[in-house]
Amino acid sequence: MIEVDLMRLRAIGCTQPVAQALAGLSGEPGRPFRVTEVHRETVRVSDGSEEYSARLLPQLQRALFDIDELAVGDWVLGFTDEHGDAWVRARMPPLAQIVRRDSSGARQVLVSNVDTALLLMGCDGDFNPRRIERYLAMVKPAGIWPVIVLTKADLASDAEARRKTLSERLPRDLAIHSIDARASAAAVELAPYLGAGQTIVMLGSSGAGKSTLTNSLIGAHVQDTGAVRTDDSRGRHTTTTRSLHRLPGGACVIDTPGLRGLRPDIDAEDLAAAFSDIQALADSCRFRDCSHGDEPGCAVRANVAADRLVNYQKMLREIRRETMTPLQRREQLSMWKARSRGAGLRMKMKRG
Numbered sequence: 001m002i003e004v005d006l007m008r009l010r011a012i013g014c015t016q017p018v019a020q021a022l023a024g025l026s027g028e029p030g031r032p033f034r035v036t037e038v039h040r041e042t043v044r045v046s047d048g049s050e051e052y053s054a055r056l057l058p059q060l061q062r063a064l065f066d067i068d069e070l071a072v073g074d075w076v077l078g079f080t081d082e083h084g085d086a087w088v089r090a091r092m093p094p095l096a097q098i099v100r101r102d103s104s105g106a107r108q109v110l111v112s113n114v115d116t117a118l119l120l121m122g123c124d125g126d127f128n129p130r131r132i133e134r135y136l137a138m139v140k141p142a143g144i145w146p147v148i149v150l151t152k153a154d155l156a157s158d159a160e161a162r163r164k165t166l167s168e169r170l171p172r173d174l175a176i177h178s179i180d181a182r183a184s185a186a187a188v189e190l191a192p193y194l195g196a197g198q199t200i201v202m203l204g205s206s207g208a209g210k211s212t213l214t215n216s217l218i219g220a221h222v223q224d225t226g227a228v229r230t231d232d233s234r235g236r237h238t239t240t241t242r243s244l245h246r247l248p249g250g251a252c253v254i255d256t257p258g259l260r261g262l263r264p265d266i267d268a269e270d271l272a273a274a275f276s277d278i279q280a281l282a283d284s285c286r287f288r289d290c291s292h293g294d295e296p297g298c299a300v301r302a303n304v305a306a307d308r309l310v311n312y313q314k315m316l317r318e319i320r321r322e323t324m325t326p327l328q329r330r331e332q333l334s335m336w337k338a339r340s341r342g343a344g345l346r347m348k349m350k351r352g
Contacts, residue, residue, distance in 0.1 A: 196250025
């Protein structure tokens with residue numbers, strides 16, 4: 001059994017389920033650490049009191065090669081050798097992970113073992129409900145509680161209208177907060193998610209205010225921030241790595257860079273869970289196999305914002321394409337070519 005000092009580790013986000021999972025790890029003994037940063041050759045880890053730069057034992061590197069690389073928020077077992085060097089020998093299986101697909105289609109774990117995801121979006125040119133829905137599709141199936149945070153509310157005259165737009169479009173059980181990320185009042189507004197032992201992660205595009213809000217919650221300037229472009233309100237990727245920080249009230253926050261690509265690593269069932277309102281309304285459609293297109297008596301079209309339904313259907317097509325076999329892809333391409341040729345012939349016939 002691994003000895004777990006819950007009181008000390010609580011300062012870096014150790015909950016009772018995490019303590020039980022750590023204590024149940026078998027093999028050689030080691031001390032529990034939490035990964036606070038991941039670099040190319042090393043990781044930064046904390047034991048609740050001190051931080052260390054550590055390397056992975058070769059056998060752990062080989063074991064993780066076919067699974068996932070370590071991510072910020074992971075819990076690991078490590079030790080210090082006779083030379084004072086820190087080593088990581090084992091990883092606790094994550095209780096929750098936020099994962100996306102990169103441009104090559106490979107899985108990329110963004111963070112592990114978080115309780116709440118703050119989904120940040122500015123009330124300026126960054127405002128994009130479709131993007132928030134993609135973040136929700138990435139977070140909700142992982143069992144992580146999502147909270148939408150509209151930043152720069154102090155700079156926008158229509159901040160309340162934009163908050164209302166989201167509240168009418170998204171499921172009613174989602175909390176939506178409008179804040180000034182620079183103000184100390186932001187910590188008061190978000191206090192329900194910052195209890196001792198809790199871990200939150202900031203997600204959003206560059207320039208949404210993730211690092212600014214991180215600094216406000218910590219009460220000190222620990223993360224660099226930068227200006228945004230005036231034409232599209234995008235930032236310049238001031239934050240380049242994910243990092244875990246301790247908050248004064250006992251919670252932890254993980255700041256993340258803005259994501260250039262946003263392809264959730266989910267299946268059709270996960271997507272339905274993220275768009276639970278569509279799934280629930282589908283049972284009331286007149287036809288059991290309703291595609292929510294032009295069928296009569298479609299309860300989904302009658303009650304869901306048209307743009308939200310379009311976004312759902314687009315993401316569903318993306319998922320289906322990713323799960324197609326090469327043969328199915330060729331068949332689909334042939335069908336599209338045939339339809340295109342047919343449309344061309346019909347246009348020629350109309351023109352005479």
